[in-house]
Every structure is written in structure tokens, then in C-alpha cells.
Amino acid sequence: MHWMVKWAGAYPVFVEQASGAHFTDVDGNRYLDLCLGDTGAMTGHAPQATVEAIAQQIARGITFMLPTEDALWIGRELERRFGLPYWQLALTATDANRFALRLARQITGRKYVLVFNWCYHGTVDETFASLVDGDVVPRRGNIGAAVNPSETTRVVEFNDLAALEAVLSTGEVACVLAEPVMTNIGIVHPQAGFHEALREMTRRTGTLLIIDETHTICTSPGGYTAAYNLEPDILTIGKPIGGGIPTAVYGFSAEVAERIQQKLSVDHADTGGIGGTLAGNALSVAAMKATLEHVLTDEAYAHTIPLAERWTDGVQSVIDEYDLPWHVTQLGCRAEYWFCENAPQNGGEAVASMDDDLDRYMHLAALNRGILLTPFHNMALIAPQTTEADIDRHTAVFRECVERLLAV
Numbered sequence: 001m002h003w004m005v006k007w008a009g010a011y012p013v014f015v016e017q018a019s020g021a022h023f024t025d026v027d028g029n030r031y032l033d034l035c036l037g038d039t040g041a042m043t044g045h046a047p048q049a050t051v052e053a054i055a056q057q058i059a060r061g062i063t064f065m066l067p068t069e070d071a072l073w074i075g076r077e078l079e080r081r082f083g084l085p086y087w088q089l090a091l092t093a094t095d096a097n098r099f100a101l102r103l104a105r106q107i108t109g110r111k112y113v114l115v116f117n118w119c120y121h122g123t124v125d126e127t128f129a130s131l132v133d134g135d136v137v138p139r140r141g142n143i144g145a146a147v148n149p150s151e152t153t154r155v156v157e158f159n160d161l162a163a164l165e166a167v168l169s170t171g172e173v174a175c176v177l178a179e180p181v182m183t184n185i186g187i188v189h190p191q192a193g194f195h196e197a198l199r200e201m202t203r204r205t206g207t208l209l210i211i212d213e214t215h216t217i218c219t220s221p222g223g224y225t226a227a228y229n230l231e232p233d234i235l236t237i238g239k240p241i242g243g244g245i246p247t248a249v250y251g252f253s254a255e256v257a258e259r260i261q262q263k264l265s266v267d268h269a270d271t272g273g274i275g276g277t278l279a280g281n282a283l284s285v286a287a288m289k290a291t292l293e294h295v296l297t298d299e300a301y302a303h304t305i306p307l308a309e310r311w312t313d314g315v316q317s318v319i320d321e322y323d324l325p326w327h328v329t330q331l332g333c334r335a336e337y338w339f340c341e342n343a344p345q346n347g348g349e350a351v352a353s354m355d356d357d358l359d360r361y362m363h364l365a366a367l368n369r370g371i372l373l374t375p376f377h378n379m380a381l382i383a384p385q386t387t388e389a390d391i392d393r394h395t396a397v398f399r400e401c402v403e404r405l406l407a408v
């Protein structure tokens with residue numbers, strides 16, 4: 001996996017085994033894991049209920065291209081959590097987003113997708129676009145793009161309602177694909193009224209709203225959507241919902257489901273650019289049922305969110321103690337510090353405040369002291385098995401890393 005070259009240090013740590021909030025490397029070093037597979041293991045590693053369900057299902061067959069009854073339970077549970085009645089399965093959040101975009105273009109008959117500058121929604125062609133001096137250009141590092149994303153995509157800064165209105169009012173945009181809080185360029189919160197305005201504008205202009213909850217499921221068992229009463233037309237989510245077994249879902253409102261039905265030809269359903277042979281396989285579905293039923297529960301969040309608060313308070317206390325021009329912010333059981341005084345309000349501001357050297361120093365210094373942070377920025381995610389002692393250990397390590405930095 002080529003991203004592994006971006007971990008701090010000359011080589012990635014090789015894992016021997018993991019359980020709960022900790023893992024051990026092949027040299028026998030034990031780490032507190034605050035990366036948790038960049039949310040894929042937000043359940044903690046090897047959660048017991050999921051492991052048992054996987055073992056049972058593996059012995060009964062892994063994939064059939066036919067449903068198992070677990071799918072019925074999952075559909076009802078996803079509706080209870082996110083408020084949308086119809087669900088489809090994919091293997092990754094990337095795929096869920098790709099399929100949602102295709103469906104949105106198909107049923108609206110419109111060409112463009114709108115995303116926020118410096119978003120990340122997986123390896124989805126349409127989303128690798130940046131805003132430079134008002135123009136949509138390929139995002140840096142975009143490998144082998146089939147077309148210039150200016151042909152497929154409109155980009156505005158997060159929290160810029162005037163720009164959003166200007167683009168949506170053209171009537172050319174099929175859908176907005178958004179994380180409800182940006183999490184992949186650091187955590188960028190929506191300003192007051194942003195979501196209400198986004199929903200009003202998308203409805204008024206006939207634009208579908210796709211909310212990607214893959215990371216923001218850290219907010220509550222129903223993600224940011226349930227916690228803040230969002231009303232997306234389509235919702236996508238992957239990563240932790242199968243406890244780490246590849247699986248993802250995308251759900252729609254009844255109205256969207258009906259429009260899809262009108263526009264789909266069943267005769268050609270197998271070549272429509274949506275789906276995958278292993279999507280909805282029995283193993284993924286069993287893992288998802290066990291994870292939703294027993295692991296990503298209300299009780300888990302009642303434990304992890306206060307711990308993320310404790311982590312945030314600990315980091316803030318060190319920032320205050322050393323009067324650092326840094327900032328710390330939290331979203332549910334996720335938190336992050338920034339090397340700038342005020343919280344960035346959009347992706348462009350976030351990128352401008354990045355400091356790669358400082359970032360790598362903090363990551364490597366923490367790793368050498370037994371703590372793994374999420375790579376590419378300074379994010380911590382709390383697992384149901386993380387303890388207060390783990391959090392206080394992070395605060396102590398953070399203080400030590402800062403002291404060493406200031407001593408140079």
C-alpha cells in the first residue's frame with residue numbers, strides 16, 4: 001500500500017497482533033493505538049462479538065451473490081440510525097460514494113458533482129479536484145485522471161455559502177457530496193447555520209445532498225446526521241461498520257429510491273457501473289450485524305466521547321502551559337491538534353496552516369513513546385476499550401514531546 005511511505009520514520013511499524021485499543025509490533029513493543037486503522041478499527045481491534053460472528057459465518061459460507069437474513073436486520077437498523085429507508089451494499093466507502101454519484105447523475109440528468117475544497121471521500125475520480133484562484137484544477141498528486149476534473153466537478157470552500165449558492169443556482173449540479181464536518185484535512189466544523197443553508201439550497205435547486213458519514217460516525221451511533229437532524233437524500237458510510245471487515249453501505253430516501261427505480265433498466269443491471277461481485281457477501285453482512293448490534297452501541301459512545309474530551313483537555317492544558325500558538329478541536333470520539341492559533345474554517349485555511357516537519361516530529365516522537373496517531377495530521381480516535389490512563393499517558397507524552405521541541 002503506497003501510502004505507507006508517508007508514515008513518520010524510515011519504515012512503517014509491522015504489527016504482530018492487536019486487541020482493543022492496543023497493538024504489539026513484531027519486535028514486541030506495545031502501543032496505544034489512537035489511529036485505529038484511520039477509523040476502520042474504531043470498534044477497537046478484534047471486537048469479540050464481531051470476531052465470533054465472523055467465525056460462525058465463515059464456517060457457513062462466505063459469499064453467495066444471494067442475500068442472507070442478516071441483511072434484513074441491517075436494513076432496519078440503518079433506517080433506525082440514519083432515518084433513510086432503502087440501503088445498498090458495497091465493499092468500501094470509496095465504492096459507496098462512487099455508486100451514489102452515478103445514481104445522482106442518472107436520476108437528475110445533471111453533469112456535475114459539487115465537493116468542498118480539500119475534501120476526501122476515498123479514491124473517487126470526481127473528488128480529486130482543488131480550487132485555485134477560483135478555478136477547478138486536478139488536485140496535487142492526482143494519478144492518471146481520465147479527464148480533467150473541471151469537466152465533472154465544481155469545488156467551493158467549506159462554509160462559503162455565497163459560493164455554494166452561486167454554483168448550485170446554475171442548475172447544473174447533480175449532487176453535493178459532503179462530510180458533515182470535514183475530517184480529512186483536520187477537523188473543520190460547519191459554522192452556525194451552514195447545514196440548514198446547505199439543505200435549503202440543495203432542495204431549492206433540485207440538487208441531491210449526499211452525506212458521507214464514514215468518519216463522522218465518531219459523533220454518535222447515527223453519525224452527525226442523527227445528532228444534528230440532517231436530512232440527506234443519500235448517505236454513505238464504510239470503514240468501521242463491519243468491525244474492520246471490508247463493507248460499506250449507501251442509503252436513500254423513499255423519493256430517491258423511486259426515482260432510481262424509474263431510471264434503472266433491470267435487463268442491464270449487471271453492467272450499470274454499480275455494485276461488485278463480493279458486495280453484500282455473507283461474511284461482511286454478518287460482521288456488520290454483530291458490530292452494529294453489539295459494538296458501536298450507545299454505551300460505547302457514552303464511554304468514548306468523554307475520553308475524547310479528556311484528551312482534548314489534556315492537550316489544551318499543555319498548549320496553555322507553554323503558551324503555544326496551537327489549537328485543539330473535538331468531534332465526538334475524535335480529536336485533533338493544529339499548529340495554528342485559530343481553528344481553520346475551510347480546507348484552504350487548513351492546508352495553509354500545515355507544517356509537515358512539525359507533524360512528522362510529533363508523530364515520530366509519540367510513536368517512539370508508544371503512541372500511534374493518525375497519519376497525515378494530528379488526529380486521535382478513541383476506542384471502546386481505551387481507558388482514562390491511556391488518555392493521561394498521551395497527555396504526558398504530548399507534554400514531553402513539546403518540552404523536547406522547545407528545548408531545541
Ligand SMILES: Cc1ncc(COP(=O)(O)O)c(C=O)c1O
Pocket residue numbers: 038092093094095097120121122123179184212213214215238239
Ligand atoms: C469521509 C471518507 N469517505 C470515504 C473514504 C474512503 O474509505 P475507503 O478508503 O475505505 O474506501 C474515506 C477514507 O479515508 C473517508 O475519510
